[in-house]
Amino acid sequence: GQQLNQSPQSMFIQEGEDVSMNCTSSSIFNTWLWYKQDPGEGPVLLIALYKAGELTSNGRLTAQFGITRKDSFLNISASIPSDVGIYFCAGLNYGGSQGNLIFGKGTKLSVKP
C-alpha cells in the first residue's frame, strides 16, 4: 500500500531557529496536508496544498506541494516554545474517502527556550 516517509523523526532545536521537515511518497497524491498534534491533544490541520508546485503560508509556517506530486515540505521560521508537538504529513487522492488519508509517522519537535 501507499506509504509516506517523513523525516526527520525528531528534532531538538533552540528557540528562534528555523525548522524544516519533509515527506516523500513512492506514489502521487492530489492533496498534501500538514497536521500538528499538541501534547495530549488530537491532530489539527495546519496547511492544505491542492496543486503541484503550490507554496502556502500560514503565519510562520510555509509548506510546498512538490512538482512531482510525490513530496511535500514544511518550514517553521523563528520557532517558539509553543511549536512543540508532533507534525504529521498526510496525502489524499481525489474522490477517495477521507479515511484514505495516508499519514506519515510524524516529526516530533522539541524547542529549548
Next chain:
Amino acid sequence: DSGVTQTPKHLITATGQRVTLRCSPRSGDLSVYWYQQSLDQGLQFLIQYYNGEERAKGNILERFSAQQFPDLHSELNLSSLELGDSALYFCASTPRLAGGTGELFFGEGSRLTVL
C-alpha cells in the same frame, strides 16, 4: 476545541478483556473515522462510518468492531485485548463522505493501557 468528544480519556484494563470507546462527532458531521496511534506506528486508519453505514475499512483487527448509531455517535469495541493494543485511539469527523479538503476534526483521544 474541535467539537469532537471522546470518552473515556484514559482506560486501564487487563489482557483478554473487552472495552468500548465512545465518540460524538461535531454537530452536523455525518462521517466518523477511527484511528489508532501507537508509539512507533503513527496514525493508522481503522474504519469509517457515514450516516450509520460502514464505508471504508483500514487496518482493523477482527477483534475490533465499530458502529455508528442513528444519533451519529460511534463506538469502537475492542475485545480479547492484548498488550499490543495499548495505544491512543482517536475519533475524527467530517461533514461529508468523500472528497473535500482532507481536513479531519479529531477528538482528544482515548488512551488505552492493557496490562
